[in-house]
Amino acid sequence: MSAPQDILSRRAAITVFLAFAGAYFLSALLRAVTATLSPVLTAEFNLHARDLGLLAGGYFLGFAAMQLPLGAWLDRHGPRKVNVALLALAVCGCAVFALAGGFAALLTARVLMGMGVAACLMAPLTGYRRWLRPAMQLRANSWMLMTGSLGMLASTLPVQWLLPLVGWRPLFWGLAALLLLAMAVIALTVPGWRQDAMKTEASRAEQSSASGSKDSYGEIARNAYFRRASPLGMVCFGGMVAIQSLWAGPWLTQVAGQTPLHAATGLFWINLGMLITFWSWGLWMPRMAARGIHVDTMVARVQPLSFVALAALVALGPAAGGWSFALLALYCVLSTPSAQVQPVVAMAFAPHLAGRALSAYNLVIFAGIFMVQWGIGLGADAFESLGWPPAAALRGAMGVFGVISLACWARFAYAARR
Template structure:
């Protein structure tokens, strides 16, 4: 499939970005709504972590078949089918009256938007040049940060006026509009007949690849941990440890997500420049990711004094690990890119689910052992920090036969 000219390439990017904006808003909305949902449904930390993680559980569950479908049927057909499920999930969440109903709806939402990043990245692998892919990847993540910003103060302002359920009615309508834009703007994809693989390799080739194995632990703990903190635990920390009220916490999340937006915009500007000078993703992750461990350790030590700015610093310094995703995509042939990207996305979102739920379990567990709320949060994050440092150690010591 040939490269797209500049104008249709921009149109395709904007159509996909519109859908990804609302998928990210849907991802982050539980952090803003956590005080409201906790109060209305009497949720404990474990249930709150499980509810937020349900999105990522649904997301992760689809990644392996998603990759095969993307390579065979193309981004356009696949994302349109998935977004129908997302619309149903939003409507179901808005109608839920119990924790199990919320959980099922949240999983449906995760399933429905699980193609919103992988579909465009698979298309970009064939339609864009390598430098343009690096820029488009970062700017898709920037668009996601716009969505995360939209999930903070705008949602917090809307809830006292209309309640939290209409938020999900609006999300369902917006995702329906995104489907119309994608159907209009995105090119068709030559289909591969069922029974004939679009590439002679498969997931076994992906899992065996040295670069994939090297990137996977940091994808699980650092990338997954970044999303777990950004989309859930930064909010409860600000409320329950730093003493913010719900509006102040929403303002703090707004600050965090604006910081992420600016960071991903900057990565999009700089990535082609780094690529031209031979600065590999592996090299930049090696030198940059330890800053996130320092930031998280500072939060743990500072305790109640660590507020929104400290969490913004952690999220910004964690974005070095986002370079792993396009590096994995570029390491495979274009015909295998959907499966490679989806397999790595499975690693990331499995990490988000495990960390979101696991941190909740640890908070409740340390609390039951007699620690106060601040001590329980600190110890839970210390366990998370230890896992991140060990995964980084593996990344540094492992070999991937790639140029440094």
């Protein structure tokens, strides 16, 4: 258990939360901005659906590649040092994107961005495992996700309004400057790992190396709850993020027939709904935990409703018209119970393994986001090659994803009953 002196005072906890929230806001904005920029980038660089999916997924590829080393770094060096160091890569990524002259440069920049913001959620969650009491960890996790929704909200209409005024390249120079500011705020306000705690981590790491398995990622991978939650995180939660951060935009323009401005407006309302949902989860989670209502129960009972919304979206297709954004929003909101599993995974392990447990689970999630983003693009292109119109091809790819997502939820729910 954490030593009592690790627990932050209320004022210090708020300060630390806000410092980390600023960086996570920017990371979420970078994650989702391709949905808003997709018409511009498609026209300027002549991108296919698979290119757009790979470009958006490049962020998650870079993000996922950092997760395993990230966990060990967080446990050893602490959230402040690791987050500040990695954010420098995100600054470089924004600069490369702003200067890009072709698809290869755009993809490289997206990978750098993903690598650079890889600690923006894991760093605070690792710190919260040691600095906050369990019920507050659930609240802080939900409100960090709310901050991410705010960043995704900023990637919609605000970005669409800025494009005619400044263009997409200066936009990324501005994001690079804001990332530098976030680095400075974290460095000045977030506490470091206590020296005795760092020595303990180093000692445990040496013991792990000597024993070959104890306190390693192998121990995490063998954990029953981690194994049960992984398909849910990869496909259900990861797939929802993939749709929210990329395919919701093309769906609104290609299937629903919306203009880019109307699509950006729809994305704005989707992300606003997510923001309110995560804010509500932050209020409810400590109360529900106090009443003995487990996260698994909420996933089993609420998550299936998201599949109903997704099925309606695919079945109606163009017939949903201007209300397509409402079905997308409903699908995303009803998928959020699976997001609450992440802090439960962390609490299934001792505090000195929190960074590795969170990073391993985050690797699962972001690998899922990458696979779903690219997979839907590949599926849409495959259906088009069979002669399907673009709108029908995207509906077909989304329908296949829905079936796989339902199967992963069923596995989690069945194991929970057992």
